[in-house]
Amino acid sequence: MKKLISILLLLVSPLVVADQAAQGDDSFERLLAEAELLFNPPQGFEDLPAGRNPVLDYERALRSPDGNLEIRIAVRPLKRLRIDYDDPHGAVPNPNHIFPLVFESLATRLSGGSHAPSNAYPPDRARDKFNADWAAAAVFDTVDEFATERKQGLLVAIHRNKVSDAYVVFLFDDYATVKETLNAAMKTLVFAPIPGATHEPSKTDAS
Numbered sequence: 419m420k421k422l423i424s425i426l427l428l429l430v431s432p433l434v435v436a437d438q439a440a441q442g443d444d445s446f447e448r449l450l451a452e453a454e455l456l457f458n459p460p461q462g463f464e465d466l467p468a469g470r471n472p473v474l475d476y477e478r479a480l481r482s483p484d485g486n487l488e489i490r491i492a493v494r495p496l497k498r499l500r501i502d503y504d505d506p507h508g509a510v511p512n513p514n515h516i517f518p519l520v521f522e523s524l525a526t527r528l529s530g531g532s533h534a535p536s537n538a539y540p541p542d543r544a545r546d547k548f549n550a551d552w553a554a555a556a557v558f559d560t561v562d563e564f565a566t567e568r569k570q571g572l573l574v575a576i577h578r579n580k581v582s583d584a585y586v587v588f589l590f591d592d593y594a595t596v597k598e599t600l601n602a603a604m605k606t607l608v609f610a611p612i613p614g615a616t617h618e619p620s621k622t623d624a625s
Contacts, residue, residue, distance in 0.1 A: 446477055452495045453582035454610050460603040463489070473527050473564045474585065480606075487596045488568060488589040491607055495582045517577040521554050524585065525573055530561035534573075549609035550576040560589065572600070578609050 450457055459480055466479035466488070476490040518538070525534040536556035538544075544553035553576045560571050568589035577583050586607050590596040 449477060449493050449495070452497075453493045453584060454578060455493060455582065455584055456608050456610050457491075458606055458608070460489075460599070460606060463603075469565060471563060471565045473561070474524060474587070476585075476587070482596070482599055482603075484599075486590060486592075487599050487603070488566065489603060489606060490587040490589070492585040492587075493582065493607075494584065496580065517552060517575075517583055518554070520583070521556070521573075521575045524575070525556035525558060528556075528561070528564060528571060528573060528587070529558035530563070532559060534558040536573075544576070547605070547608075548576045549578075549611055551579045552577040574604070576607070576609065581609075 446457075457478070460482070462483040463480040464483075466481055468477050468479060469475065469490070474490075474492055476492045478491040480489040480491075481487070522536065525536055528534065534556045536554060538552070538554040539547065539550075541552075544550045547553065553574070555575070556573045558571050558573065560566050560568055564571075566589050569591050570589070570593065572588040574586045574588070575583065576586075584607055588596075588600055588603070590600070593600075
């Protein structure tokens with residue numbers, strides 16, 4: 419399974435960023451539509467270039483007016499997911515079931531293998547806060563490979579079954595300094611509501 423997660427992170431990330439470069443400025447909006455996501459940039463934040471690095475490629479980046487908080491956004495539609503799975507004794511994993519493992523692997527990569535405390539949101543909180551079927555957060559100390567001068571980070575990951583995964587990384591030097599700004603920016607990326615739908619979490623929602 420560890421091999422599988424490494425392949426997912428390596429293959430899926432470059433695919434989306436390459437698409438964005440090839441399709442032009444409106445590609446991020448099309449990516450959001452495909453992923454059923456709403457982008458709500460915090461007021462006053464300035465755009466930064468998208469980026470590629472060994473840890474996580476991201477399609478959008480923002481910086482707060484005072485420069486103390488940076489946000490990096492990665493969107494991963496499930497239909498673009500390529501799974502190279504060579505276990506002859508098992509079926510190819512369902513993308514809806516591997517999201518928690520990908521999240522844990524990404525948190526470990528962001529922290530350079532150091533401890534990255536994490537928690538999954540209760541299903542009702544994931545729905546209320548992000549319109550998500552599953553969501554989790556992890557805190558970490560940054561590594562040089564992520565190409566940031568900030569010392570600390572918060573990873574927020576959200577998932578909608580059969581649709582997409584998305585990752586929002588908040589970068590800062592001192593949490594107390596950015597706490598208010600960060601809390602206001604927590605809904606920078608959420609899933610669009612499903613009109614008329616009633617959500618009843620399955621057993622895998624809380625995985």
